[in-house]
Amino acid sequence: MSAPNTTVPDDAVLSALCAVVGPEHVLTAATHDLTAWEQDWRRRHRGRARAVVRPADTAQVAAVVRTCAAHGVPIVPQGGNTGLVLGGVPDASGTEVVLSLQRLQRVRALDRDNLTLTVEAGCVLQAAQQAAADAGLWLPLSLASEGSCTVGGVLATNAGGTQVLRFGNARDLCLGLEVVTADGRICNGLRGLRKDNTGYDLRHLLIGSEGTLGIITAAVLKLAPQPAAQLTAWASVPSLAAAVALLGMAQRHLGPALTGFEVMNRLALQLVQRHFAELPMPLPGDAAPYAVLLELSDAEGEDHARARLEAVLAHALQQGCALDAVVATNLTQARTLWHIRECIPLAQAQEGLNVKHDISLPVSRIPAFCAEAEAALQRRVPGARLVNFGHLGDGNLHFNVQCPPGADAAAFLQAHEATINTLVYDLVHAHGGSISAEHGIGRLKAATLPRYQDPVALALMRAIKQALDPQHLLNPGRVLVDR
Amino acid sequence: MSAPNTTVPDDAVLSALCAVVGPEHVLTAATHDLTAWEQDWRRRHRGRARAVVRPADTAQVAAVVRTCAAHGVPIVPQGGNTGLVLGGVPDASGTEVVLSLQRLQRVRALDRDNLTLTVEAGCVLQAAQQAAADAGLWLPLSLASEGSCTVGGVLATNAGGTQVLRFGNARDLCLGLEVVTADGRICNGLRGLRKDNTGYDLRHLLIGSEGTLGIITAAVLKLAPQPAAQLTAWASVPSLAAAVALLGMAQRHLGPALTGFEVMNRLALQLVQRHFAELPMPLPGDAAPYAVLLELSDAEGEDHARARLEAVLAHALQQGCALDAVVATNLTQARTLWHIRECIPLAQAQEGLNVKHDISLPVSRIPAFCAEAEAALQRRVPGARLVNFGHLGDGNLHFNVQCPPGADAAAFLQAHEATINTLVYDLVHAHGGSISAEHGIGRLKAATLPRYQDPVALALMRAIKQALDPQHLLNPGRVLVDR
Numbered sequence: 001m002s003a004p005n006t007t008v009p010d011d012a013v014l015s016a017l018c019a020v021v022g023p024e025h026v027l028t029a030a031t032h033d034l035t036a037w038e039q040d041w042r043r044r045h046r047g048r049a050r051a052v053v054r055p056a057d058t059a060q061v062a063a064v065v066r067t068c069a070a071h072g073v074p075i076v077p078q079g080g081n082t083g084l085v086l087g088g089v090p091d092a093s094g095t096e097v098v099l100s101l102q103r104l105q106r107v108r109a110l111d112r113d114n115l116t117l118t119v120e121a122g123c124v125l126q127a128a129q130q131a132a133a134d135a136g137l138w139l140p141l142s143l144a145s146e147g148s149c150t151v152g153g154v155l156a157t158n159a160g161g162t163q164v165l166r167f168g169n170a171r172d173l174c175l176g177l178e179v180v181t182a183d184g185r186i187c188n189g190l191r192g193l194r195k196d197n198t199g200y201d202l203r204h205l206l207i208g209s210e211g212t213l214g215i216i217t218a219a220v221l222k223l224a225p226q227p228a229a230q231l232t233a234w235a236s237v238p239s240l241a242a243a244v245a246l247l248g249m250a251q252r253h254l255g256p257a258l259t260g261f262e263v264m265n266r267l268a269l270q271l272v273q274r275h276f277a278e279l280p281m282p283l284p285g286d287a288a289p290y291a292v293l294l295e296l297s298d299a300e301g302e303d304h305a306r307a308r309l310e311a312v313l314a315h316a317l318q319q320g321c322a323l324d325a326v327v328a329t330n331l332t333q334a335r336t337l338w339h340i341r342e343c344i345p346l347a348q349a350q351e352g353l354n355v356k357h358d359i360s361l362p363v364s365r366i367p368a369f370c371a372e373a374e375a376a377l378q379r380r381v382p383g384a385r386l387v388n389f390g391h392l393g394d395g396n397l398h399f400n401v402q403c404p405p406g407a408d409a410a411a412f413l414q415a416h417e418a419t420i421n422t423l424v425y426d427l428v429h430a431h432g433g434s435i436s437a438e439h440g441i442g443r444l445k446a447a448t449l450p451r452y453q454d455p456v457a458l459a460l461m462r463a464i465k466q467a468l469d470p471q472h473l474l475n476p477g478r479v480l481v482d483r
Numbered sequence: 484m485s486a487p488n489t490t491v492p493d494d495a496v497l498s499a500l501c502a503v504v505g506p507e508h509v510l511t512a513a514t515h516d517l518t519a520w521e522q523d524w525r526r527r528h529r530g531r532a533r534a535v536v537r538p539a540d541t542a543q544v545a546a547v548v549r550t551c552a553a554h555g556v557p558i559v560p561q562g563g564n565t566g567l568v569l570g571g572v573p574d575a576s577g578t579e580v581v582l583s584l585q586r587l588q589r590v591r592a593l594d595r596d597n598l599t600l601t602v603e604a605g606c607v608l609q610a611a612q613q614a615a616a617d618a619g620l621w622l623p624l625s626l627a628s629e630g631s632c633t634v635g636g637v638l639a640t641n642a643g644g645t646q647v648l649r650f651g652n653a654r655d656l657c658l659g660l661e662v663v664t665a666d667g668r669i670c671n672g673l674r675g676l677r678k679d680n681t682g683y684d685l686r687h688l689l690i691g692s693e694g695t696l697g698i699i700t701a702a703v704l705k706l707a708p709q710p711a712a713q714l715t716a717w718a719s720v721p722s723l724a725a726a727v728a729l730l731g732m733a734q735r736h737l738g739p740a741l742t743g744f745e746v747m748n749r750l751a752l753q754l755v756q757r758h759f760a761e762l763p764m765p766l767p768g769d770a771a772p773y774a775v776l777l778e779l780s781d782a783e784g785e786d787h788a789r790a791r792l793e794a795v796l797a798h799a800l801q802q803g804c805a806l807d808a809v810v811a812t813n814l815t816q817a818r819t820l821w822h823i824r825e826c827i828p829l830a831q832a833q834e835g836l837n838v839k840h841d842i843s844l845p846v847s848r849i850p851a852f853c854a855e856a857e858a859a860l861q862r863r864v865p866g867a868r869l870v871n872f873g874h875l876g877d878g879n880l881h882f883n884v885q886c887p888p889g890a891d892a893a894a895f896l897q898a899h900e901a902t903i904n905t906l907v908y909d910l911v912h913a914h915g916g917s918i919s920a921e922h923g924i925g926r927l928k929a930a931t932l933p934r935y936q937d938p939v940a941l942a943l944m945r946a947i948k949q950a951l952d953p954q955h956l957l958n959p960g961r962v963l964v965d966r
Contacts, residue, residue: 187943201691207684256739362675437676437679464951
């Protein structure tokens with residue numbers, strides 16, 4: 001009687017992969033510590049890879065895919081491994097090959113007159129931002145993980161971040177892609193065109209498909225002129241409805257100069273105060289229910305920017321949609337304001353495990369949704385604490401739930417996580433929202449998606465997956481559960 | 484011996500369609516003049532429809548599609564019939580049913596706080612613009628045919644227009660779609676969300692697919708606050724390279740307030756002068772090689788806008804990238820400047836038949852491309868006159884060729900159209916450009932596309948078409964030639 005051999009490394013595949021990329025770029029657990037590729041960013045899951053393969057260029061990526069396809073081996077494309085939904089780490093089967101794009105990190109071209117940057121998928125976002133800045137230009141895509149995440153990963157997941165209000169999501173900053181298909185062909189769509197109606201938009205189909213339809217190997221990104229001045233302000237507001245009113249006011253007065261509009265509830269700030277006591281709170285006695293952070297990017301200069309921002313805030317104070325407000329007087333102060341906002345997830349982690357949501361809603365529905373969700377939460381899980389913050393300008397909230405003070409967080413999650421998720425997602429759905437605003441689906445939400453996604457849409461997605469990856473070898477089980 | 488009966492109306496289908504939409508909304512040539520649906524906008528082609536069917540709502544659209552699918556009858560979805568590439572008119576076979584969306588024209592919702600407008604596909608673009616304006620908001624999508632074209636058509640073809648520089652193409656203004664699939668199911672994606680990463684982006688796949696993958700029945704469109712002031716300026720420039728330099732200067736100084744940047748060559752303006760003699764030219768003795776039109780949309784007010792625009796123009800004059808410049812002093816003058824630009828295609832038509840191109844290039848390549856293309860054109864077709872104008876800010880040129888003065892235009896086209904197309908498109912391709920920037924492919928360019936589109940991209944498009952419309956009944960032969 002022979003043991004099942006599905007998890008025994010197939011020498012033929014590994015040998016073939018070694019022939020493609022060189023043996024030093026085919027890593028296995030037998031010879032290497034694969035933690036960096038097998039463990040997810042939040043360190044809540046650890047998979048097992050058949051091997052980690054590190055091709056050097058697009059041709060090698062294509063050859064790796066052809067090799068895996070020939071042997072029926074599933075592939076998990078991976079960038080900086082900063083994803084939050086288990087889209088880029090292998091499952092526990094030990095059968096999946098991790099295809100790391102990290103060696104494809106060249107900046108291929110920067111075109112000043114066309115305002116475009118062509119970079120390879122493995123280029124770290126911060127390096128791409130720097131390449132733009134070195135040319136006096138601006139890549140207006142910014143997220144907390146920018147020091148580790150890669151351009152390919154950012155596009156494969158259609159990442160969001162803090163500048164979506166003006167510049168859109170990652171997809172909106174991409175003009176063209178180079179992609180390796182499921183059968184290992186190279187599709188060259190690296191065009192830096194702002195208008196191109198020559199057939200179906202494969203670029204947008206691939207962006208956000210989380211490596212399940214093809215592997216992004218390079219991209220043309222849109223750049224913008226650097227603003228002459230950027231200013232940051234902080235305001236306390238009496239309610240979420242007031243925050244929405246302030247958003248509308250700021251959009252009317254500032255137009256596209258408004259590049260950031262974040263919101264945070266009182267508990268979010270209290271956690272930051274508790275765990276980052278050295279961070280000064282911007283407004284004294286900050287006991288307002290919500291605070292907002294505004295960012296203005298001005299094409300004219302600092303004086304002009306300051307006058308505009310102060311005018312909006314004065315109007316908001318007069319109208320009662322702000323209780324108090326302050327404009328950062330220098331870059332250090334501005335960075336501190338952003339730092340407070342960015343510390344919320346870290347403060348949450350310090351406080352203990354919590355139930356995270358990455359939801360979006362029509363901006364108009366946010367006050368009603370939050371009121372209903374908070375009330376329902378208190379009914380179902382008395383004492384649960386809501387840490388509510390996010391990119392209000394985009395309708396995107398991180399609506400996270402922490403256990404009651406002093407409770408055992410792990411036991412709380414064990415007992416309530418599924419209930420809380422269903423409660424929140426059902427209400428999100430009822431208000432026309434999305435259960436994944438910027439993080440994607442991955443494996444984490446793949447089984448949940450069918451409950452909320454339109455069934456016809458799901459059927460179309462399955463048909464597309466079948467058409468472009470008939471062997472189901474590209475990141476199988478991510479986005480769509482395999483049937 | 485019996486005659487072939489492919490063009491004989493199939494009573495079973497027509498009866499079934501009558502049962503769905505009512506007999507008064509199934510029009511045939513036997514009882515109606517079908518010119519409005521069978522003839523294309525440029526009046527160069529006249530097809531023949533088996534019938535024109537006019538459903539009243541989405542459910543009827545789905546039922547019409549199911550009926551046609553059951554009988555294997557091809558469907559040509561049609562909006563305002565303003566397309567320029569034979570994408571929305573029937574072919575000559577008499578077998579295709581035209582499915583007109585014109586009765587689906589309701590404004591379903593306007594959400595002020597969310598800045599969204601939900602409209603049905605048959606709503607005329609101008610009516611949608613008006614619905615936004617009535618609420619004090621702005622639908623920043625504007626094209627010459629806006630009085631006739633429909634929202635559905637604009638999205639199905641990913642139309643461009645004059646405000647792409649700041650707001651993007653039609654696809655960039657759409658947050659969600661309602662779509663009828665090839666098998667007559669309704670896919671409800673009418674969500675007004677700025678962030679939504681729940682699976683593949685079907686919206687962007689459908690937008691620009693020209694009715695070949697599904698039929699758009701409604702859409703959620705993004706709105707913007709109305710600008711406080713809009714100003715228009717005109718400048719003569721010594722060369723295309725100077726125009727590109729002026730564009731960069733304007734983008735740096737004005738940022739996103741620059742909402743329009745059009746370019747026109749001398750001949751384009753001379754034709755307007757000849758055929759619209761009553762239109763005053765903005766600058767005296769306008770003999771510069773090129774002129775540009777700039778539009779500034781300002782969130783603060785007219786004085787502020789004027790000071791900014793004058794500062795940019797003064798700088799341009801000083802740097803030599805403008806020879807002369809004028810800012811419109813009132814709305815009438817501004818409209819006249821735009822009117823001159825918009826009269827170019829009309830003046831061309833008055834001058835006689837011509838060879839039209841709708842191309843895009845990286846902005847940085849435009850001067851070199853135009854120099855090479857113009858020289859090659861003169862070598863191959865001596866005396867041919869180039870009417871070159873378009874949306875320079877988007878890299879989109881209408882690079883049109885008129886016969887030598889006094890020559891027979893029809894004979895000229897007969898002799899040279901194919902040669903000129905190949906010459907222009909080959910050069911566009913060599914410079915990394917697109918043979919269809921904003922008009923689409925339709926039937927007109929479907930046979931040309933494979934020469935210039937990446938072969939792997941074409942294969943993926945065919946796979947997607949096969950997956951979503953396996954019977955090939957949705958607008959067959961448009962975008963992709965049937966094989």
